[in-house]
Amino acid sequence: MKPANKGAAPRRGASVAKTQFSHRFESYKNNHKEVAASSLQRLLSTPLPTLMTVMVIAIALALPVGLYVMLKNAQALSRDWDGSAQISLYLKLSTTERQGKELATRLAKRVDIGKSQYISKEQALEEFKALSGFGDVLTELEDNPLPAVIVVYPTSRDLAKAEVLQQELNEFREVDTAQLDAQWVRRLHAMLDLAERIVWALGLGLSLAVLLVIINTIRLAIESRRDEIVIVKLVGGTDGFVQRPFLYTGLWYGLGGGIIALLVIQSVLFWVDSPVAKLADLYSSAFNLRGLGFGPTLALLLGSGGLGWLGAWWAVRQHLRAIEPR
Amino acid sequence: MIEFKQVCKRYENGKDALSQVSFELGEGELTFLTGHSGAGKSTLLKLITLIERPSQGQIIIDGQNLNGIGRRGIPFFRRKIGIVFQNHQLLFDRTVYDNVALPLLIAGFSPKDAGRRVRAALDKVGLLDKENLFPISLSGGEQQRVGIARAVVNKPPILLADEPTGNLDPKLSEEIMDLFQQFCQVGVTVLIATHDLNLIHRYSHRMLTLNEGRLVHNDVPAAVPAEEEAEP
Numbered sequence: 001m002k003p004a005n006k007g008a009a010p011r012r013g014a015s016v017a018k019t020q021f022s023h024r025f026e027s028y029k030n031n032h033k034e035v036a037a038s039s040l041q042r043l044l045s046t047p048l049p050t051l052m053t054v055m056v057i058a059i060a061l062a063l064p065v066g067l068y069v070m071l072k073n074a075q076a077l078s079r080d081w082d083g084s085a086q087i088s089l090y091l092k093l094s095t096t097e098r099q100g101k102e103l104a105t106r107l108a109k110r111v112d113i114g115k116s117q118y119i120s121k122e123q124a125l126e127e128f129k130a131l132s133g134f135g136d137v138l139t140e141l142e143d144n145p146l147p148a149v150i151v152v153y154p155t156s157r158d159l160a161k162a163e164v165l166q167q168e169l170n171e172f173r174e175v176d177t178a179q180l181d182a183q184w185v186r187r188l189h190a191m192l193d194l195a196e197r198i199v200w201a202l203g204l205g206l207s208l209a210v211l212l213v214i215i216n217t218i219r220l221a222i223e224s225r226r227d228e229i230v231i232v233k234l235v236g237g238t239d240g241f242v243q244r245p246f247l248y249t250g251l252w253y254g255l256g257g258g259i260i261a262l263l264v265i266q267s268v269l270f271w272v273d274s275p276v277a278k279l280a281d282l283y284s285s286a287f288n289l290r291g292l293g294f295g296p297t298l299a300l301l302l303g304s305g306g307l308g309w310l311g312a313w314w315a316v317r318q319h320l321r322a323i324e325p326r
Numbered sequence: 327m328i329e330f331k332q333v334c335k336r337y338e339n340g341k342d343a344l345s346q347v348s349f350e351l352g353e354g355e356l357t358f359l360t361g362h363s364g365a366g367k368s369t370l371l372k373l374i375t376l377i378e379r380p381s382q383g384q385i386i387i388d389g390q391n392l393n394g395i396g397r398r399g400i401p402f403f404r405r406k407i408g409i410v411f412q413n414h415q416l417l418f419d420r421t422v423y424d425n426v427a428l429p430l431l432i433a434g435f436s437p438k439d440a441g442r443r444v445r446a447a448l449d450k451v452g453l454l455d456k457e458n459l460f461p462i463s464l465s466g467g468e469q470q471r472v473g474i475a476r477a478v479v480n481k482p483p484i485l486l487a488d489e490p491t492g493n494l495d496p497k498l499s500e501e502i503m504d505l506f507q508q509f510c511q512v513g514v515t516v517l518i519a520t521h522d523l524n525l526i527h528r529y530s531h532r533m534l535t536l537n538e539g540r541l542v543h544n545d546v547p548a549a550v551p552a553e554e555e556a557e558p
Binding site: 023024026027028030031227228230231232233234235236237238239241324325326 | 375377398401402403404405409415417428429431432433434435436437476480
């Protein structure tokens with residue numbers, strides 16, 4: 001015991017300091033817990049005004065996030081359609097049927113092409129006659145004016161890759177023109193890009209609105225607790241101590257708004273799920289309505305809480321310093 | 327414990343609230359601060375609590391020069407000073423216990439430690455059985471005692487009181503004064519701002535008298551002019 005004591009002696013001071021620190025940290029943590037709970041309690045003690053503020057925040061958040069969900073679904077749907085892109089190779093009139101068929105077989109062996117289909121001049125003419133309704137007029141023609149066509153189905157569902165393939169095929173000796181039949185998919189993409197930007201702009205604008213609502217609400221809360229703030233400052237409360245309940249209040253407002261926005265979006269999705277499934281079924285599509293997903297849900301909750309905290313911090317910064325004992 | 331060296335305070339409107347005030351109060355000393363309204367009593371207390379800063383001169387409290395304390399240091403400095411207000415300044419949405427515990431909560435005491443100290447302070451002022459009541463249900467004298475318990479719960483070396491007996495009848499005033507005397511006996515420096523001359527004359531303690539911002543008297547109260555003594 002005696003030699004062991006020698007070694008233990010210097011450690012004692014360190015452990016005392018450590019206890020002091022951990023004790024301080026413990027009480028700091030306790031204060032946070034207590035303030036978080038009491039500020040929530042304070043909000044719940046006036047349920048109607050709190051609910052009204054939270055609903056304003058929820059609506060402002062649900063709007064852009066709901067649009068975002070719609071957009072993501074539209075993008076998923078358009079990805080399904082990307083796969084329907086096909087490239088039509090109009091062969092030069094000088095190309096013989098044998099050359100054409102050979103080319104079709106050669107193309108079908110490529111990795112980036114799923115299958116190819118050779119349509120001879122005659123087949124093309126027959127098809128055209130049947131579909132166009134000009135059958136009688138066309139029989140009058142001496143020569144068959146239609147070129148042979150090879151229809152190529154790319155393996156990749158990616159439109160950009162199909163475009164590269166189209167350009168490559170366009171350079172083939174036998175090919176007059178290679179045409180990617182995906183104009184409408186491209187237009188859809190352009191529209192979705194535009195819609196995405198609008199959703200982001202709307203989201204930004206409405207986030208700002210949420211921030212302003214919270215700043216104003218916290219400002220009023222600070223004003224109504226002016227006497228308390230003065231007393232706390234007089235008995236030695238630091239700025240951090242004074243502002244803590246307001247920061248938590250802001251956090252709860254934001255988080256509450258985020259949670260309700262999430263509930264609204266999920267309810268709407270649930271509401272439209274079965275009609276969408278029916279519609280998709282009628283189009284014999286395997287399309288499934290997607291929810292917000294884990295990542296964006298987390299982002300919504302963190303973002304709304306963060307907005308609440310930020311708004312409260314701003315309000316506190318503007319107004320709390322001005323309240324000093326006189 | 328409290329030392330003023332040539333302190334002047336001029337407000338922005340050009341009014342001199344204090345000029346050339348110098349005095350020194352020792353540890354465990356009970357002192358009255360008196361003077362008519364507007365003589366500078368409030369200003370003097372505000373300078374000690376760093377609500378205001380002096381325009382000139384030095385204030386040294388517990389060995390610390392107040393001019394050297396920045397904005398961030400103010401809360402920590404104030405924890406050394408217990409303040410008793412005329413209008414009690416209690417939080418009416420909290421119980422007596424929570425009101426008294428406030429300075430401990432701010433200073434980061436553990437709940438167990440705080441509980442012990444709060445009960446000791448409430449016991450001292452005789453309100454131990456009222457810890458769960460709200461201040462609104464207490465009498466004026468009891469509210470003032472809650473205010474005192476809050477001021478001393480942190481065991482500050484300095485206790486300031488601004489008209490602590492202002493709204494109380496003589497018997498209650500006496501009780502409050504007894505409390506203050508007990509605190510100074512255990513080494514707390516007590517400074518009581520009051521214009522209750524009856525109170526001052528019942529006790530023989532040191533007295534600082536201000537008149538238009540100047541310290542005109544700094545002694546035990548035997549030398550108070552007779553005509554003032556006759557005032558109610």
